[in-house]
Amino acid sequence: xxIVWFATFAVLLAGYFALEGFDIGLGxxxxxxxxxxxxxxxxxxxxxxxxxxxxxxxxxxxxxxFGAFPALEGPVLSGLYPLVSVVLLAWIVRDAGLWFRRRAGxxxxxxxxxxxxxxxxAGLALGWGAVLTAVARGLPASPLDPxxxxxxxxxxxxxAWHGRTFAAWRLDGARGGSLLLSACAAxxxxxxxVAGAAGRMLGDxxxxxxxxxxxxxxxxxxxxxxxxxxxxxxxxxxxxxxxFF
Amino acid sequence: MDVVDLARLQxxxxxxxxxxxxxxxxxxxxxxxxxxTRLAISGNLLYERMTRFWGQIYVINYALGIFxxxxxxxxxxxxxxxxxxxxxxxxxxxxxxxxxxxxxxxSTFLGLWIFGWHRLPRGLHVACIWLVTLTAYxxxxxxxxxxxxxxxxxxxxxxxxxxxLRDFGAxxxxxxxxxxxxxxxxxxxxxxxxxxxxxxAYHLYRRTAEREFFTRSLRIGVLTAFIGSLFTVxxxxxQFGPVSDVQPxxxxxAVPGLALGLMITIGQFVQFGVxxxxxxxxxxxxxxxxxxxxxxxxxxxxxxxxxAIAGWLTREVGRQPWLVYGKLSVADALTPGLTPAAxxxxxxxxxxxxxxxxxxxxxLIIRAVRRGPGEVALGAPDHSADHSPAPAHSF
Numbered sequence: 258x259x260i261v262w263f264a265t266f267a268v269l270l271a272g273y274f275a276l277e278g279f280d281i282g283l284g285x286x287x288x289x290x291x292x293x294x295x296x297x298x299x300x301x302x303x304x305x306x307x308x309x310x311x312x313x314x315x316x317x318x319x320x321x322x323f324g325a326f327p328a329l330e331g332p333v334l335s336g337l338y339p340l341v342s343v344v345l346l347a348w349i350v351r352d353a354g355l356w357f358r359r360r361a362g363x364x365x366x367x368x369x370x371x372x373x374x375x376x377x378x379a380g381l382a383l384g385w386g387a388v389l390t391a392v393a394r395g396l397p398a399s400p401l402d403p404x405x406x407x408x409x410x411x412x413x414x415x416x417a418w419h420g421r422t423f424a425a426w427r428l429d430g431a432r433g434g435s436l437l438l439s440a441c442a443a444x445x446x447x448x449x450x451v452a453g454a455a456g457r458m459l460g461d462x463x464x465x466x467x468x469x470x471x472x473x474x475x476x477x478x479x480x481x482x483x484x485x486x487x488x489x490x491x492x493x494x495x496x497x498x499x500x501f502f
Numbered sequence: 503m504d505v506v507d508l509a510r511l512q513x514x515x516x517x518x519x520x521x522x523x524x525x526x527x528x529x530x531x532x533x534x535x536x537x538x539t540r541l542a543i544s545g546n547l548l549y550e551r552m553t554r555f556w557g558q559i560y561v562i563n564y565a566l567g568i569f570x571x572x573x574x575x576x577x578x579x580x581x582x583x584x585x586x587x588x589x590x591x592x593x594x595x596x597x598x599x600x601x602x603x604x605x606x607x608x609s610t611f612l613g614l615w616i617f618g619w620h621r622l623p624r625g626l627h628v629a630c631i632w633l634v635t636l637t638a639y640x641x642x643x644x645x646x647x648x649x650x651x652x653x654x655x656x657x658x659x660x661x662x663x664x665x666x667l668r669d670f671g672a673x674x675x676x677x678x679x680x681x682x683x684x685x686x687x688x689x690x691x692x693x694x695x696x697x698x699x700x701x702x703a704y705h706l707y708r709r710t711a712e713r714e715f716f717t718r719s720l721r722i723g724v725l726t727a728f729i730g731s732l733f734t735v736x737x738x739x740x741q742f743g744p745v746s747d748v749q750p751x752x753x754x755x756a757v758p759g760l761a762l763g764l765m766i767t768i769g770q771f772v773q774f775g776v777x778x779x780x781x782x783x784x785x786x787x788x789x790x791x792x793x794x795x796x797x798x799x800x801x802x803x804x805x806x807x808x809x810a811i812a813g814w815l816t817r818e819v820g821r822q823p824w825l826v827y828g829k830l831s832v833a834d835a836l837t838p839g840l841t842p843a844a845x846x847x848x849x850x851x852x853x854x855x856x857x858x859x860x861x862x863x864x865x866l867i868i869r870a871v872r873r874g875p876g877e878v879a880l881g882a883p884d885h886s887a888d889h890s891p892a893p894a895h896s897f
Contacts, residue, residue, distance in 0.1 A: 298885070299885070299887075302885060302887075303887075305617060306613055306614075306616075306617035307613070308613070309609045309610065309612055309613030309616075310609065310610040310613050310614075312609070313605060313606050313609040313610060314606075316572070316575065316601050316605055316606070316609075317601045317602045317605075317606045319575050319576060319579075319601065320575070320597055320598040320599075320600065320601025320602050321598055321601075321602065322579075323575075323578065323579070323586065323590065323594040323597050323598055323601075324590075324594035324595050324597060324598025324599070325594070325598065327586040327587070327590020327591055327593075327594045328586070328587060328590065330578070330579045330583070330586045330590065330594075331579050331582075331583020331584070331585075331586045331587055331590075331837065332583065333579070334576060334579030334580050334583070335579060335580055335581070335583045335837040335840070338580055338840075338844055338848070339844070341576060341579075341580060342580070342847075342848050342851065342852075345572060345573060345576055345852075346851055346852070346855060348572060349569045349572065349573075349855060349856070349859070350855070352565070352568065352569060353565070353569065353859050353862075356562075356565035357565075357862065357863075357866065359879060360562065360866045360869075360870075360879070361866065361869065427887075428887060463590070463591045463594065464591055464666055464667070466591075466666065466667050466668075467591045467592070467594070467595055467666075467667050470595055470667065470670045471595060471598055471599070474599055474603070475599070475602055475603060478602075478603050478607075481607060482602075482603075482606055482607065485606075485607055485610040485611060485614075486610060488610075488614060489610060489613060489614060492614060492617075492618060492621055492622065493617060493621075496621070496884075496887065497620075497884035497885060497886055497887055498884055498885045498886070498887050499616075499617040499619075499621075499884055499885075500879070500882055500883070500884060500885050501561075501616055501617060501879055501880060501882070
């Protein structure tokens with residue numbers, strides 16, 4: 258059972274970066290690719306219908322960490338206390354930007370929340386880069402050293418590229434091949450880190466009784482989880498852009 | 503304040519903020535789903551306007567439920583790692599199921615519903631909001647299972663200094679769950695009904711052009727509040743028996759005692775008011791026509807939210823000093839080595855950001871209510887994916 262839940266964890270983490278990675282990257286590039294308010298609306302409209310379905314991979318990941326690897330949850334999260342706090346705050350600020358930017362009129366209101374989308378996305382990318390670097394190094398006491406920062410900047414660049422290929426695919430009719438490539442690249446660092454932590458995770462999984470209960474409950478719903486995600490992609494990959502976010 | 507107090511205060515602030523938004527989500531979701539269903543069956547344009555207007559209130563409110571919920575989920579690992587290391591093998595199971603089964607689907611279907619206007623076939627679009635409602639209720643079930651385990655740790659046994667899962671089914675028949683879950687869900691209906699009632703009263707009082715829209719909405723709001731308040735109060739009193747069995751001293755402290763008194767006062771008076779005054783006045787739409795009553799309806803709108811917070815204070819403060827009742831104290835669950843500087847900074851950051859966003863969100867809900875059904879962004883026409891007339895000089 259440990260193997261199954263480790264694989265679930267790895268798939269959720271890699272999937273989070275492959276999917277939510279382009280939302281984060283596009284948010285970082287919002288002022289670069291969208292110089293005018295109309296251009297920013299277009300970019301946000303491209304990613305908007307995917308965001309809710311993408312970010313939830315991380316929420317599910319945290320749930321799996323809690324349910325299947327409880328002995329690791331506390332040490333990993335509290336061991337990276339400042340970084341995890343920054344990632345969380347950046348996530349909230351990015352989401353607030355998306356939810357609020359069109360909820361009131363006025364150019365300044367929109368500019369403020371577009372700024373929140375960009376700053377929050379940048380914080381998410383930098384924070385996640387530093388988190389992955391820290392986990393790869395075995396949770397050093399001060400993860401925000403030059404190496405951690407370099408990891409943050411590297412992930413920021415990677416996700417920005419991923420966001421750009423998504424925008425080119427959704428808005429300018431570019432082929433899906435480069436989007437698939439950038440998605441794999443965005444997931445790669447996280448996949449490598451989690452592969453490196455495999456031994457530790459398998460040793461620290463919850464007892465079989467807990468894992469079996471989780472498996473029995475979750476497996477019947479896997480077709481629904483996958484189906485819902487596929488439905489999102491089939492619905493929003495083409496055509497006009499929704500205007501709610 | 504020491505580290506434990508600050509960590510507790512942080513959990514209390516984020517938890518209460520979370521529930522203020524979640525309780526409305528739970529109440530409005532089924533109402534919006536029913537409106538959308540009536541639209542699909544009748545094709546009546548009034549129901550489209552109702553679905554979009556109340557749906558937009560629901561969706562704006564939903565945002566803060568997510569933000570506060572994120573902090574709740576990660577706070578366990580950040581501040582309370584003693585809980586996961588002691589009880590994670592049991593307590594983590596319902597939380598994992600909530601995120602993987604309930605919220606994963608809820609968030610995905612909500613995205614399909616929000617952005618699916620003009621795109622999804624009407625029947626499937628309606629199915630999305632029903633699935634959102636169903637998964638929201640499933641979320642409430644799993645979270646209440648987890649909370650009830652903390653109140654009364656059934657289905658588990660201590661082995662080698664930590665709890666192991668013995669009987670998963672016992673988590674779902676926990677006496678601290680079976681009446682508390684319908685109590686919470688009914689309170690959601692009550693809160694949703696009162697928001698619909700108060701917003702309708704505002705438009706009727708202002709004599710806006712939307713008389714029919716808000717006369718019907720007022721009826722929906724009062725009837726929902728009638729059902730919600732009846733079951734909230736019923737399942738509230740029903741909890742005294744099981745609670746006195748497992749936590750006999752629960753209401754003896756000053757805070758839980760006062761909070762319980764406040765909740766019962768609000769609950770009993772307002773429930774009688776809805777049952778004996780507001781609901782009968784729906785006959786011949788007297789309530790919609792008696793304009794002098796409308797300011798009172800607006801003033802009553804926050805009451806179920808106040809009662810809900812008082813209820814949680816009773817439930818949570820009343821089990822102190824235990825995090826897992828009788829097994830693990832709050833102080834022992836604190837993350838080892840948590841410094842005052844770290845917890846102060848994180849409390850200031852999370853409470854500050856979430857508090858600010860909550861105020862912004864309430865202001866946006868009020869703004870959406872005042873603008874009325876004539877200016878609703880939810881379900882507005884899509885925008886062409888081609889470059890706009892004034893293209894960005896980028897790429």
